[in-house]
Amino acid sequence: MTLDSYNTEGFFDEMFTSDHQLKTGYVPFVNYIKHLTIEDLAHKQVAAEHSLMALGITFNVYSAEGGTERIMPLDIIPRIIEGREWDRLSDGLTQRIKALNLFIHDVYNQQQVFKDDVVPKSLIESSKCFLKPCIGLEPPKSIWCHITGTDLIRDQHGVMRVLEDNLRCPSGVSYMLENREILKRTFPKILDETQVRPINGYTISLREMLEHIADKPSPNIVVLTPGIYNSAYFEHAYLALQMGVELVQNSDLVVKNGYVNMRTTKGLKRVDVIYRRIDDTFLDPLTFNPDSLLGVPGIFEVYKRGRVALANAPGTGVADDKVIYAYVPKLIKYYLGEEAIIPNVDTYLCENELDRQYALDNIADLVVKEANEAGGYGMLIGPKASKQEHDDFRKKILANPRNYIAQPTIQLSRVPSLATDKIEGRHVDLRPYILYGKEIVITPGGLTRVALRKGSLVVNSSQGGGSKDTWVLY
Amino acid sequence: MLSRVANSIYWINRYIERAENYARFIGVNANLALDTANIPDAMQWMPLVATTADEELYKDIYGEPSQEDIFNFLTFDNNNSNSVYACVMNARENARTIRENISIEMWEHINGFYHNVRDTANKKQEILPNPREFLKSVVQGSQLLSGIEDSTISHTEGWHFGKLGRFLERADKTARLLDVKYFILLPSLDEVGSVLDLIQWSAVLKSVSAFMMYRRKYGQLLPNKIVEFLILDKDFPRSVYYCTASAQVMLKNILRTHRSSVKNPAMQKLAMLNSELYYTNTKEIMKFGMHEYIDRLQTIINEVNDEIHEMFFAVKD
Missing domain, CATH: 3.40.50.11290 (Rossmann fold)
Known part of the structure; x- marks a missing residue:
């Protein structure tokens, strides 16, 4: 199959440039899947999920019936990052x-x-x-x-x-590590040709x-x-x-x-x-x-x-x-004494009067977060929320401004991903893992989380998110 | 190794061995019931509940004995912590908490075993008329676990704790089974040696897969020889002596890696029991009183279990 009809829909895409040129890191991958049908890919996808279950990298979802184990869905199309970047x-x-x-x-x-x-x-x-x-x-x-x-x-x-x-x-x-083990089975040849860091x-x-x-x-x-x-x-x-x-x-x-x-x-x-x-x-x-x-x-x-x-x-x-x-x-x-190499996302601190006013006035366009929550909890995504929810959050902010920040809604970049019968762009983030011991060691790659629901910007596994293997090139 | 982990491995094996023994008892009794249709359920099935020492619990839940209720109680009832289902579930819960300490094969097997029992429990009405295949699968599930442990886990401390649990559980169950035949199924004097008596004795042997082995060794079915075989035999792997002697070997292997632990109460009790079983004979057992003797055996086995718990699992601060 080809990706000729793949549409970036105006988003920043990790595989294609804005004028639909394939980025060099993806050449071996795209050349390889030319010989496959969408069914072949779907088949590989199912096999990958079975392997994940068998490897036992699961998370618990507890219920009265004694609990079940689920895997975090893995989308087999990798996310590739150039060595220099x-x-x-x-x-x-x-x-x-x-x-x-x-x-x-x-x-x-x-x-x-x-x-x-x-x-x-x-x-x-x-x-x-x-x-x-x-x-x-x-x-x-x-x-x-x-x-x-x-x-x-x-x-x-x-x-x-x-x-x-x-x-x-x-x-x-553990997902980062296991995803690579799975992709080694799924695309051994491409991993080799693409020259991916271990x-x-x-x-x-x-x-x-x-x-x-x-x-x-x-x-x-x-x-x-x-x-x-x-x-x-x-x-x-x-x-x-x-x-x-x-x-x-x-x-x-x-x-x-x-x-x-x-x-x-x-x-x-x-x-x-x-x-x-x-x-x-x-x-x-x-x-x-x-x-x-x-x-x-x-x-x-x-x-x-x-x-x-x-x-x-x-x-x-x-x-x-x-x-x-x-x-x-x-x-x-x-x-x-250095400038930050990786910038932050612009952040409005609701404690400051000007920022707060801006947040209250523009809440429909902003993401509002509680200062100490994680995992997508205690969060409002303005563009996706109802008027009622906007009002609720305005009240929360006014009641405890120190506890809230607001950020512009960022259209996360996308990576082509396997939808049921075609390949479509899905939004991703990236979580690299950093170890600070004798020196700082950063594993090349990390966990790319992907919002598998079409159009969704939420990558958390509790809310329909999955993951991808992340390939960092030499 | 961590006390909690050792404790879990020990109990995984005890629970699974218990499930296997129950499945054996139930299977043989169901078979026996077909040969003794004239005996009421209470007399045919209640002794089985006595084997597991859960009569009161049974009466609280079900009241009068019936074949179906007793089968359910022993096989699938969650309220009975000794039922096959409860045992396999407990074994799995223990395995879940120590997954990083056991082999993948061992975990997959226990997990699959549990799902088989649970799925069957959910459709128990279907298998009630003919539970033979299911009970056989429980026995095989236990035997397979034993084989998987032997061939996928290093024979170090953890494995020895597992075997220790297996052998103690098995010794206890064989003794209990014998007790039930002797104490509860005790026929009136004129029935001793009757066909019914011998059918029951064969059933006891079959419950522990001892029928063929016994026949090969003694030929004739003689109650005191059967007692000898099930308590004192040196080679049959389900006889009480074989199990307690093997448990002693396992304990010795565990202690070998520990410093300053030669005189350990569990070891002392096991060693004394084994030398007694080695030198005694059925005549002396009968003189002591069969039921009393088995009672004593079980008390010692329980004490050994308690000492193991004190020494290895409940480490004091």
Whole structure:
């Protein structure tokens, strides 16, 4: 089949230029599918989904009937990024993570950034994710955000922008890794011809990073999961398995004699590093949320004494606040003396009077977000919402302006995707995974999430989103 | 290894072995019922509920015994935590929480096993007239799991905990079955050695797949030889002695990797039991009292289980 009749419909397309020229990275792929029919592709698509199920990379959807496991739909047409563009993105992400890490450290220690009037102190103190118990903390090697999954989007002019920083236990990396395994089976020859950079070093780098923050030879590393009812449980199990470390639940851990220990058949065994996949405030019922049943009592005290390393460090969420997000380009300038390589999306802070008025007046054209929500929750997409919803959000903004930001509605770039009987453009974003250990390691690629519903801009898996393999070229 | 993981592997195997034994008991009893049509349901089926020690629960839920209710109770009833369905479901839940510790084949099999039982439970009326194939599939499901574990999991600590659970469960079930025949089906004196008596004894043997093996060894059906075979035989893999002796080997292998654990109460109890079973004979068992003896066996097996739990699974802070 050919893509001659494929219509970019005026959107920025990852495969075609605006005058319908095929971008060079896609040449081997398009040459290959010339020999296939749409049925062949659909067949490959079904086979890919079966393999995903068999590999067990699923997420839980719980119901009374004992629960079902679903896969995140994978669209087999890859998203391709040219090497040169990737290298620039990689520099931009490195720069951003460095600055954010310095910022978090500053917030909990010297607070120079407030004294120099770069960010108003009141913003931090009103942030839900600012954790008082972390004041004065010095995490191992001064690294706070060990694992980050930055959300990038490309706007209608082709400019890549940061949408969210996701410094708190970002998920989805197992999909990134498995998607590649599936595509290796689906298009072995094209992968080879296209010269794609490998991504399977991720779990090796992850383990190296966790070893680095332990500061002792052969540390005992564990992955801490909330348990099998967590929707990302299989990712937790997968990463533990790939790294060759134990997957633990809170009931496996106990604080004794000033250290964190795990209960084994041979008695208690000391734990040195915890890659924790539970939220900050659930970590320790003695320090944070006293109702937490997922945490380990006393763990924070051990952490403060430097006797266990946590990735990510508690408190990193403060830089995830969507109001702080607006300040990141300034923070990069302040801490590194550099201009931000990857721009933000223009952001109106409803706390500021002028911005707020603009947001209220133009709500029908804007996206409004709550400062601390993620996963597409607490969000209004102005152009797709009703008048009633616009009014509701206006009221919410006026009631608590600090908690809202507004952004222009961005027409995300599109990638040709398999619709039932044809290939059509679908909107995508990109979540690369960044590890901060001895050095900053960014796996070339990331999780491309795709809004599989025609016309939809929402890529979240809970709302009809799927994913694509991301090919970064040499 | 993590206590929680060891505990799960141990119970996966106990639950699956329990499901297998129940399926055997039910299958043989259903077959026996066809040969003894003149015996009322209560007498034919209630002893089976006694085997599983859940009589009170049964009476609470169903009241009077009937073949259909008892079959349901033992096979599909979720309220009975020992039913085949509940056992396989519990095994799967345990497997789910330790998926990264078991092989993919093992998980896929347990998951498929569970779905087979669940799907059948949803259409139980259809299989009620002839449950033979289904019960056979449960027995095979358990045997297949055993084979998959042997051939896809390293024979290290976790595998040993699994086998330990298997053998203890099996020892307990064989002892219980014998007890039911002896204690509950006890015929009046003039029926000892009658055709009915022998049919029942053959059924006991068949319940644990021992009929052919017994015949090969002893030929004639003699109650005290059957007792000897099922409790003391050194080679038959479902005899109590074979199972407790194998459990001891498994425990020894586990302890081998532990420091300072030679004198462990579980090991002590198992070793004492095994040397007793090795040297005793049916005459002495009869003198002690068959029911009393089996009761004692079961108490010791339970104590061993409790000691294992204390030592390995419930690690103190």
